Amino acid sequence: MPNLDGRSLELQTAMADVATEVHAVLDRLVPDGGGETGEARLAAAMRYAVLGGGKRLRPFLVVESASLFKVAPMAALRVAAAIEMLHTYSLIHDDLPAMDDAELRRGRPTVHRMYDEATAILAGDALLTRAFEVLADPAVHGDPGVRIELVKELAQAAGIAGMCGGQMMDLQAETESLPLEIGAITRLQRLKTGAIIAFSCEAGAILGKAAPQLRHALNAYAHDLGLAFQIADDLLDIEGSAAETGKDTGKDSAANKATFVSILGVERARAQALLLADQACQHLDPFGAAADRLRDVARFVIERKS
Template identity: 55%
Template sequence: MQQSSETALLAALARTADAVAAYMDRAIEESRLPSARLAAAMRHATLGGGKRLRPFLLVESAALFGVAMEEALPAAAALECVHCYSLVHDDLPAMDDDDLRRGQPTVHRAFDEATAILAGDALLTLAFDLLARPEAHPDPAVRVALVAGLARASGASGMVGGQMLDLAAEGRFDAEGRTERDAAAIAELQALKTGALLRFACEGGARLGGASAAERAALDAYASAIGRAFQIADDLLDVEGEAEAVGKAVGKDAAAGKATFVGLLGIAGARAELARLIGAAESALRPFGTRATLLAEAARFIAERRN
């Protein structure tokens, strides 16, 4: 039973990834960009593989309420544009200074730093262009809610704020006094940096489907748990993984002095916390019964991933 569920998940991930990649490619093409180099850099950032986990979560959350994948694609592609922009900027020398992403040169290495910055900027603004279009949802109120939700999740009170806390935890900004390494501080950092977009994925799907307040709360509990689990799994990969399999450099967190649960709890403690979070995610999905089978399998996939 476990193997069949995993097979179904991998097939669903692949379907969503292909559909989202095609949608983003068309969106870039239809934007009629004045610079071929900028378009090429945007495609390098968005079309270079990846599991497309965030858009998958949005599509599957919407599916709980009868929304077809084609109807959820604009919002899913918008979310992936934001995620890809964040990776482009995180990889820059001023941030994480990475040379590899998804097994290929990062955008600033394949092109140059200025082009990478502009490609990230263009992807971020394209995301809100996609959400504002009638194709995203026929009800303008829903579109406004999606725009506001993604803005909050990706901005200073979400992902960007979490990245700033991450840099501060490396000791770059001692004046801020944010170098503490206790569990609460690390949880806050990770809930913003990684968890905010994952929570929006489920929130966005619920909004597309007209979910009730109770249903939205259940999905938010699920998303909060897998957001923390995703970051712990990522931190474990940085310690235990190999660059060829992971698709990016490893061993950088400890070298940079990053605040992680692996550093705080050790590998065994981090794995125990990871297992607890996956259990919490599965419990949150119980109100949806078998309709949420793929979402439950996605939680387990997050914990066990190798790249």
């Protein structure tokens, strides 16, 4: 991350600390299976994927939003781990030959390359279902109403009105060569990427039984953050390298895929990402200085190199 001033260094340290804590929780929640059984192979593929590093941005958003409402740290970490399981499932499936046919993820061979396609599909399925099992556990929150709300909201964010719906729009636009205007791309990315980011930001408010207006403020922040994040991803696909990003680059342009960058151009896309990051920060005004790290995240997502 360029221009490493005191605040950005503090953010990097905080993100690394949360990543370490979430890794430890994931290590406990995704057991190795033991032995030479089919379950052991499946567990090994799950662990290969979910313990394979990454920015852990979504877990960090959960932990930071939860801190605004004095939520118990372990409760926030369990929710953060559940979201990382679901996010990892989406990456495993997104990398499959039927989708992006990617060879690299987080600097390592993708799960279907490391194992095989069938194992990759099952590993994704198992991580998805495990995520909801974790959210439903009383260890997350003593109030069953809170746990039900978490399950419901994540299901909506991941389903047809969220990530899966956005992915279908993306595939359809590519396979049917449908021209997308900026409004359609914005909606696509709001579903495909933004919905899970929005849930990550709202999860802390759900855990803390926050007032509706505060939950709305976090949702608005997440909306702009998610679009800024996607524009940065589109820029990295053009300007980044596999060594920096840890995944294949240049695939969008090679497939003649409509993106924010292909429509707006590099400079206008970069300016739009800056504008969205600034707007995201403004939505955090009700929280005052307590939300400074979330403000720093808005800058991080547009300056990152991976």
